[in-house]
Amino acid sequence: xxxxxxxxxxxxxxxxxxxxxxxxxxxxxxxxxxxxxxxxxxxxxxxxxxxxxxxxxxxxxxxxxxxxxxxxxxxxxxxxxxxxxxxxxxxxxxxxxxxxxxxxxxxxxxxxxxxxxxxxxxxxxxxxxxxxxxxxxxxxxxxxxxxxx
Amino acid sequence: xxxxxxxxxxxxxxxxxxxxxxxxxxxxxxxxxxxxxxxxxxxxxxxxxxxxxxxxxxxxxxxxxxxxxxxxxxxxxxxxxxxxxxxxxxxxxxxxxxxxxxxxxxxxxxxxxxxxxxxxxxxxxxxxxxxxxxxxxxxxxxxxxxxxxxxxxxxxxxxxxxxxxxxxxxxxxxxxxxxxxxxxxxxxxxxxxxxxxxxxxxxxxxxxxxxxxxxxxxxxxxxxxxxxxxxxxxxxxxxxxxxxxxxxxxxxxxxxxxxxxxxxxxxxxxxxxxxxxxxxxxxxxxxxxxxxxxxxxxxxxxxxxxxxxxxxxxxxxxxxxxxxxxxxxxxxxxxxxxxxxxxxxxxxxxxxxxxxxxxxxxxxxxxxxxxxxxxxxxxxxxxxxxxxxxxxxxxxxxxxxxxxxxxxxxxxxxxxxxxxxxxxxxxxxxxxxxxxxxxxxxxxxxxxxxxxxxxxxxxxxxxxxxxxxxxxxxxxxxxxxxxxxxxxxxxxxxxxxxxxxxxxxxxxx
Numbered sequence: 074x075x076x077x078x079x080x081x082x083x084x085x086x087x088x089x090x091x092x093x094x095x096x097x098x099x100x101x102x103x104x105x106x107x108x109x110x111x112x113x114x115x116x117x118x119x120x121x122x123x124x125x126x127x128x129x130x131x132x133x134x135x136x137x138x139x140x141x142x143x144x145x146x147x148x149x150x151x152x153x154x155x156x157x158x159x160x161x162x163x164x165x166x167x168x169x170x171x172x173x174x175x176x177x178x179x180x181x182x183x184x185x186x187x188x189x190x191x192x193x194x195x196x197x198x199x200x201x202x203x204x205x206x207x208x209x210x211x212x213x214x215x216x217x218x219x220x221x222x
Numbered sequence: 223x224x225x226x227x228x229x230x231x232x233x234x235x236x237x238x239x240x241x242x243x244x245x246x247x248x249x250x251x252x253x254x255x256x257x258x259x260x261x262x263x264x265x266x267x268x269x270x271x272x273x274x275x276x277x278x279x280x281x282x283x284x285x286x287x288x289x290x291x292x293x294x295x296x297x298x299x300x301x302x303x304x305x306x307x308x309x310x311x312x313x314x315x316x317x318x319x320x321x322x323x324x325x326x327x328x329x330x331x332x333x334x335x336x337x338x339x340x341x342x343x344x345x346x347x348x349x350x351x352x353x354x355x356x357x358x359x360x361x362x363x364x365x366x367x368x369x370x371x372x373x374x375x376x377x378x379x380x381x382x383x384x385x386x387x388x389x390x391x392x393x394x395x396x397x398x399x400x401x402x403x404x405x406x407x408x409x410x411x412x413x414x415x416x417x418x419x420x421x422x423x424x425x426x427x428x429x430x431x432x433x434x435x436x437x438x439x440x441x442x443x444x445x446x447x448x449x450x451x452x453x454x455x456x457x458x459x460x461x462x463x464x465x466x467x468x469x470x471x472x473x474x475x476x477x478x479x480x481x482x483x484x485x486x487x488x489x490x491x492x493x494x495x496x497x498x499x500x501x502x503x504x505x506x507x508x509x510x511x512x513x514x515x516x517x518x519x520x521x522x523x524x525x526x527x528x529x530x531x532x533x534x535x536x537x538x539x540x541x542x543x544x545x546x547x548x549x550x551x552x553x554x555x556x557x558x559x560x561x562x563x564x565x566x567x568x569x570x571x572x573x574x575x576x577x578x579x580x581x582x583x584x585x586x587x588x589x590x591x592x593x594x595x596x597x598x599x600x601x602x603x604x605x606x607x608x609x610x611x612x613x614x615x616x617x618x619x620x621x622x623x624x625x626x627x628x629x630x631x632x633x634x635x636x637x638x639x640x641x642x643x644x645x646x647x648x649x650x651x652x653x654x655x656x657x658x659x660x661x662x663x664x665x666x667x668x669x670x671x672x673x674x675x676x677x678x679x680x681x682x683x684x685x686x687x688x689x690x691x692x693x694x695x696x697x698x699x700x701x702x703x704x705x706x707x708x709x710x711x712x713x714x715x716x717x718x719x720x721x722x723x724x725x726x727x728x729x730x731x
Contacts, residue, residue: 077658078384078387081658081660085390085394092397096412097412100411100412100413100414101404101409101411101412102409102410108406108680108683108684108687109406109680109683111404111406111407111409111411114400114676114679114680115397115400115411115412118393118396118397118400118672119393119397121393122390122393122394122397125386125389125390125393126390128386129384129386129387129390132386146657146658146659147657147658150447151443151447151657154443154446154447155439155443155650155653155654158439158442158443158650158653159650162435162646162649162650163646165629165646166639166642166643166646169629169639169642170639174629174630174633178626178629178630181622181625181626181629182622182623182625182626185442185621185622185625186618186619186622188442188445188446189442189445189446189617189618189621189622190445190618191618191619197619201619201622201623202622205623205626206626209626209627209630210630213630213634217252217258217263217266217634218266219633219634219637221630221633221634222633222639
């Protein structure tokens, strides 16, 4: 984890600095009329976060290199996978807003089941992907009085 | 005495008992569904109780509350998806136990410890409602600030392999908790024009994304990239499953008993404090068990004690949260706040006079709570094998189905697509945190406690900014601050000891 700690520490420290100097001033208006300023707690927390992230980097840099510890927890294929998964999740989100929960749910389950090898059982894939989202939709609607989109 | 007998007898009527049973069943089902929770079900059921007698209404709602708290652990253990936020720490060890083929054992321990915690809490409520409420009244902003400050020290116990990474996760969790309206000035903070964000980042979709969806992403990745079946769950009904993996043995009881009682006490204390809640109790119970257990290294990898401690703590909140409600009319948590509505609908004003004016109703409520514990145990025990059948569903069917269930749950918690967006964003964040070994337990603690800590701290500043030395006249606050320093000193000493051992080990080898 040593190398990934160094990289993630650097990223978090930079994110912390960006939050302190750009995001918090832009996202929180100051008010000095009463009690503590609204920026005090967020800035304190983020200064602490930046300091701990920097400490993580320094501590890992001072550690001796260990071959096992140098293994990256995420390889290129993992990064590609999470990008693809994010695209799938975003597509599911927009599909629900566009065509509704029932159709988007059928498509999402069918795609995920197929990706996990269930294309070998097409009947099961079809039954589960069609029945479950529709049953769930009407269960929420009638039993819990929650109208899914 | 007359009120006591009248209350007990009225509760034991067939109709009232039937409402308790129905409430417990509804509660378990609702609790087990990610995104839905007890307070939500109670709020939905409240209008239904207009037409019931006051006692039947309260008994029904209490049944839902008790059932849902246990129900939350079912999905946490079986599919790593906490049905309720309180059950998040239950998943830390419950799901690994399921992966080891001990899902039924974990469910049983969850049920037993839930009932023990809830019963202990009820007993405290029955016996000490009035004096405990007076103590709870003494907990002002400085005391609550000190208690929450002390609670942050549990991060050390849950930080995982690195205290620095665990602390970072907690700090960023605390930072995200500030999103929303400023507690003093009501100015928007970090909302960037979003109306939905004015209420802050919602906890339920965040938990669903961080714990459940991120785990599903990992499992699908294992399947697609590595062709790995390590995520496959062992069936609890397989002939290969040893009998001791399906039941709670005497040895398990001996190992967990101390944690169950300690967590019950933690839950009772937390429940009696207005505004803290079962989420904090669950984490504190889990952390205290880990800190004191001889099997601390096994926590997070499938330790039954972790399940027992969490469930005892979060269930122990239910009874004690009614202490301030009944004694002084102040709700201890969201459920108690909704129950105030049930009292008022039926013309009952919770507060110091309730024992005098509606004694039979109060003792009837106590009896209903005791009955709800018994029915929770019976219905839970009957339903366990049914729940555990989930494990027989192939992963390739289960994970896609859970994904859509999580999306529905995230939507229902906010009644908008905003909840879904939050769950999906935190699913990706949770994936990265798992891969890079950042503890999501500490992240959740930071998120759950951060906003409350800020609120109480700022109230303290307003109250004592002119006379800061007056804080020394608050012995409870001073005591908890001292406890925090002692705890930090112990953590530092343990770390130093660990570093020394680490440094010496090569020469030993």
